[in-house]
Amino acid sequence: MESIRFVKRLFQAYYKDQQKSLPSVSNLLKREFAFIPWENNIMIRHLGFKSLDFLTDYLINNVPKHMYSSASLYELPGASKMDNKNYLGCDLIFDIDADHLDTTCKEKHDFWECKSCKQSGTGLSPKFCPNSDCKSTKFKKITWICEECLEKAKKEIFKLINEFLEPDFGINKDSCFVFFSGHRGYHLHIENEKLRKLSSHERREIVDYITGNNISLSVFGLRKSDRGISYFNQYKLGWPRKIMLKLKNILSIENEVELRNRLNLYPLSKKQKNTLIKERKDIIDNIVKKQRDNWILLGFGIITWENLLLSLAKNIGADIDIPVTIDIHRLIRYPGSLHGSSGFKVVGIEYKNLESFDPFSDPVIFSKKNFLKLEIIVPEVPKTRVREITWGPFKMGEVLDLPHDIGIFLLCKNVATLK
Amino acid sequence: MSSDENILTSKPELLYRFPWLSFTKIKFKEIGKKNPNEFVEWLYKKYWDKNKVDIDKKIESIFEDAINNLEIIRDFSPKDGELNIYIYWMLKIILFLLNNQNITNRIANLYSKNAKTQLELLRDEKMEYLYWICSDLGLDVQYYEYPIKITAVEKTNLSVHFIDFIKMGINLRDDYRKLVNNSLSHEYVFISKNRLIRLLQEYVRNEILKFEKTNKSQEVPKERTDLEEILTKITPFKITFEKIKNLIKSKKIDLSSDYTETIKYKEGKDLSIFFPPCIKFLLSKVQQSQNLIHNERLFLVFFLNSLKYPIDQIINIFKTLPDFDDKIARYQIEFAIKKGYSPHSCAKLETLGICQKDNKIFGDEICREGFYSRNQERNIKITHPLFFINVKESRYYKELKKRDINGQKITRIEKN
Ligand code: SF4
Ligand SMILES: [Zn+2]
Ligand SMILES: [Zn+2]
Secondary structure, three states: OHHHHHHHHHHHHHHHHOOOOOOOOOOHHHOOEEEEOOOOOOOEEEEOOOOHHHHHHHHHHHOOOEEEEEOEEEOOOOOOOHHHOOEEEEOEEEEEEHHHOOOOOHHHHOEEEEOOOOOEEEOOOOOOOOOOOOOOOOEEEEOOOOHHHHHHHHHHHHHHHHHHHOOOOOOOHHHEEEEEOOOOEEEEEEOOHHHHOOOHHHHHHHHHHHHOOOOOHHHHOOEEEOOEEEOOOOOOOHHHHHHHHHHHHHHOOOOHHHHHHHHOOOOOOHHHHHHHHHOHHHHHHHHHHOOOOEEOOOOOOHHHHHHHHHHHHHHHOOOOOHHHHHOOOOEEEOOOOEOOOOOOEOEEEOHHHHOOOOOOOOOOOOOOOOEEEEEEOOOEEOOEEEOOEEEOOEEOOOEEEEEHHHHHHHHHOOOEEEO | OOHHHOHHHOOHHHHHHOOOOOHHHHHOHHHHOOOHHHHHHHHHHHHHHHHOOOHHHHHHHHHHHHHOOOOOOOOOOHHHOHHHHHHHHHHHHHHHHHOOHHHHHHHHHHHHHHHHHHHHHOOOOOOHHHHHHHHHOOOOEEEEEEEEEOOOOOEEEEEEEHHHHHHHHOOOOOHHHOHHHOEEEOOEEEOOHHHHHHHHHHHHHHHHHOOOOOOOOOOOOHHHHHHHHHHOOOHHHHHHHHHHHHHHHHOOOOOOOOOHHHHOOOOOOOOHHHOOHHHHHHHHHHHOOOOOOHHHHHHHHHHHHHOOOOHHHHHHHHOOOOOOOHHHHHHHHHHHHHHOOOOOOHHHHHHOOOOOOOOOOOOOHHHHHOEEOOOOOOEEOOOOHHHHHHHHHHHHHHHHHHHHHHOOOOOOOOOO
């Protein structure tokens, strides 16, 4: 409890400090606001504010743990029932969450502990406790962030913008607002009147395009023919071209060991991989010159092609959190607010600064000069960098004198208490 | 191409073929301005009294073709000139008066198929006419004097903005209309003639679907009956209108559009009032004899079957579908039931595009936001359509109980 009061006081000092400089979302009057307090997990929502001043007053007086505003615009954002709010439209939102990305670091920095028998392990928690006398399904989970997973998340944002939004959807880089969420990932908002009018169903079409879901290879022309497999090397635009380019790029890897490693990511047998490697000059030629639209490869039936091409597509697509984009009533973290599970700030980033953005330094607002004393209360805390210093790993029971910047992070992550 | 060379101004024959173009309203402004009754009176005078053109035969035959699910309007010829436009406007008035979703749907299907046929007949190698047609409809399209290659063999002179592309095809369920399967570049979808025509067909269909609700006199139902009263004072119109109503009656097309009638399950409990948005939506589509795609049909069957609806009832529901075949339907349904499949989860339904939690008419707050457990501690999400029914049903009975005890209804406070 004391830890919470302490963190809350520091959050409050921050919000007071920001009183005149908290950023405003566009159309503030038409957004719904929501907050989660420190004391319980019940969301306070359906709030509307008449101006930014009222909002900052609210923050200073209530000091929420988490703060959100709606991606949607409403005539009456404060109405207590969704149906009475009078929906006007919704920004197009993309969310890239390190939690959902497939990275190897999770085995290193994510832990679980069985709530009943205290057995623990790394990585994702199992369905049942492996302790045969226990079999409980309730676990305490500790998920962490590291350079690797946040770097991967950033890469996906670049992919989203550079491979899809700009070249295909014609959305200028500079009109994308990118935000670091303050914890595990990035959001991208596009505010555009025409896009705001898209229904949830219609947004799904955009999502499918960006992820490569629901591609129909037969629409592109893949089928069995009497001369082998007809495929689609002749497209100038769109997904068929993306897929062919990807195949060409992989097969163009000179070093055979490296090439084999890459091919290992795809559903191919050893024999099939050998065939691809042997015939690769010919395949590349064919893709580049766009002549024949027929393939005869030993051991490559239509199913093999389908599986290969679809997994290439999966690889090309951006790894976005689909429900966020489809949902037209989402609440999104408010820029400039603090994330209660990290103490980091939600930061807006211009595209040109995205490359150099450092998620372990730029969103950190608490002092490195003031110290606090705390005790670790979980079996293990992974290594963590804040600003230029890497801390830990720490073990249960360790008592530490730490600067506020890392200290608040550990308190917010719920792995330590004030001592 | 600049707007001053709009070919629609110089080619009225296009308007006669495509009476749904908005340019018709400009070209025939004087007539379009008339009240429905002025217009109807004027029309019968001009064609029937003067030239003995059988307007009611023409209109009747359109309804007949629609009810018989034909692919084209048999009695349609661009040579009829302006009359095609007036008949289109008459359809608008009649569909509004009939106020029958089922009939509107069939007319929309027929008329849009006819539009497709007419569009395909255009000798329009460079897609110029198509460009003007799209522009006329307010679509954001680009024209390229020199065709752009989509593949080595396929070319096009047109591209459509991706938002218009999505909106036009959103109710079509084939893979061809999906954005992901099309050539998108710099905001525009490069689209072949055939695919564009298919989208225009859908556009026309949607336009006609609006007829039922929008007429000059929008207030329903009072004004609808008022309008009927006024119009049926015009004798030739009255005759036409009666004939159409009789035709509908004789074909036993259900005049109500209340799907719950067909779905009531008498032996067991009637759960239809607790149905989730996704199911309500599908049932309303069926009721309006709109086609369902394979996945939608299966889901509906699995769903009703898991509520133990008798198989004959399930088959009955599908009877209104355009391509219904009793034997095949029975076989498919029995097969599905024998396999004992259960309906998909909400997550799966969402990826299949079947979930309707955001639907304007059928959407439901508890699908979107979940609900809170009694102690307000836990937000519980709807994860399965059958779970939805459980929740709704138990809420309903709790509500009833409250009423029993206190003798009056207590309003629930939704805390989420
Ligand atoms: S949330 Fe589930 S029950 Fe509700 S509409 Fe969607 S699929 Fe149906
Ligand atoms: Zn255990
Ligand atoms: Zn990591």
